Amino acid sequence: MAEDQGDIAVDIDHVTKRYGDFTALADVSLAIRSNEFFTLLGPSGCGKTTLLRCIAGFEDITLGAIRLYGDNIVDLPPNKRPVNTVFQQYALFPHMDVTRNVMFGLLRLGQSEAAARKRAGEVLDLVQLTQFADRLPAQLSGGQQQRVALARALAPNPKVLLLDEPLSALDLKLRQAVRLELQQIQQETGITFIFVTHDQEEALTMSDRIAVISDGRLQQIGTARDIYEEPDNKFVADFIGETNLIDVTVAGIDNGQATCTLPGGNHFTCPAAQGAHSGRGHLSVRPERVSLSDPAQGLLTGTVSRLIYLGTDMHVDITLTDGEVVTARVQNSAGTRIPAMGETIGLNFEAGAARLLID
Amino acid sequence: MAGLGPTGGRAARTYAGRGPLLILPAWVIIGIFLVLPILIMATYSFLTKEFRGGVIWEPTLAAYDQFFFDRGLFGDEQPKIEWTYILIFWRSIWQAGLATLLCLLIGFPTAWFIATRPAHSRTVWLFLITVPYWVNLLIRTISMKFLIRDNGPMNQWLLNAGLIDEPIHIINTNLAVQLGLFYSYLPFMVLPIYAAVERYNFALSEAAADLYASRWVTLTQVIIPVVKPGIIAGCILVFVPSLGAFLAPDLLGGAKNFMIGSLIEEQFKGAAGNWPFGAAAAMILLSMVLIVLIVYARNQDRESA
Structure with a gap:
């Protein structure tokens, strides 16, 4: 990983998010590097998903700035942000077949029907779903739906891909297989991944770096080895392993x-x-x-x-x-x-x- | 049985074999109150009319002939198409269609609003929607007449507010009929759409926004297609009774805005009545409604195939 500042993909700059009296994120600052597999790890309710939703634009932040390659994006609505999301429950469009789901974002970006169809084919090939291209989401297994969600988010070739606990609905065997696949896809595409999970094993095995979050506060950032072997505080030491x-x-x-x-x-x-x-x-x-x-x-x-x-x-x-x-x-x-x-x-x-x- | 889980499976086994018995009351009710009356009506439509109302048991196609063809005053000219009744039917479809559209335009946002409230207040909103329907339809239609007449409260209010210079003439127009139908059947639009929107997964709207869709595209390409079954159910539930309605057209529309419901009603009223003709008109109306429903059902089949 390059260390210079020009390589920062997402800069979370003193971000605070409050809902009434409840503080979901308290002055969180972290910088996610370009091409990095970055994980936000923490127990449920810690604010990790809120942070992801703030990057995607589904939540407004109360204080601070979020910069994407240097540009502050906090005032942009979600449909103007060049990031894509893999949703926890996939949120596939139930009335569209797999190809149509994958083409959705491409068509919105103004691509022609033919170009979008071609690109959808490529991405479905990448996630090995070519043979299911004509199926409706309801006709697919959980693992296949998960890959459609991934393909749909990858198709527009976003600068940053946000993944909101995408493996939590899969069974253990499948989860382990998809982990490797995700890592491979991240390396092949070179897209920056921001991955949210509460599963420390998932975080340790997949990530270049991990940010541990608890009670809306950033606890520690580091590689898997750093946070396991050199935890900073009791929460991190206890939560990881x-x-x-x-x-x-x-x-x-x-x-x-x-x-x-x-x-x-x-x-x-x-x-x-x-x-x-x-x-x-x-x-x-x-x-x-x-x-x-x-x-x-x-x-x-x-x-x-x-x-x-x-x-x-x-x-x-x-x-x-x-x-x-x-x-x-x-x-x-x-x-x-x-x-x-x-x-x-x-x-x-x-x-x-x-x-x-x-x- | 898929998806019912072990409890559902066991319940299904426990009741297996009693199925025919359990469904019996439903069949009896459908038989006595639906199939039988339709059969009687179908039979009457092929009988000869008795002048003081009622029928003579002589089979004839006279009623249908009268509906579709004009054979002149003495019935001996070359048959020409009789447009009077076809026009009444056409006007009814048009009026019912506009009323349905009006219900959809008001009902969809209303249903959306209710379905997006916190769970506990939804019940209250739904209750409020149904409150006016505790009052008899006749009373409601007559009050509508008072509300919209030239010197009624609606015009008074608009005049006082300075929005108009002279009263809007609505009573005895097509618009009055549409308003009456709209008011009569709005909940039938709101409730099925509400049910569909309540099940709608709002993450789909987020996914659409995430994939660069504007609000309009999200509405037209994601939300509406997903809640479509509710919209179609609502449209059928409003369109079908509107088509046969006679209170609203009679009370609000005046003589010019006659609809099928009124035509049929007249045939069974007093000495001027013609039961076979009324029955024939009712059968033609029923066939049209059935055609609409069959087309819809086929569409559904094709989509789920």
């Missing part, structure tokens, strides 16, 4: 490294998120990065309070002396010592596996 949040006292932060005291009194130095401060705080440690040892050698010690066998690995809950519970995922490989219930045990993790969060 599983994590242990360990109460610590931070003595000081120097050069991005926090010196803290763990429960039980051991001292520990680990990376801190930008903006973390000293005093009371939380460390995030992923369960799979926690290893078990003799009590004497552990950074933390506690007793095994729960064991769940999961096949490839084992989920072990350890209750620390202060009552906090830390979870470890132990690989079920040859030679692994399986702890017993009630056993006193030590817990270890590397400095790189822990991160002091912004509280």
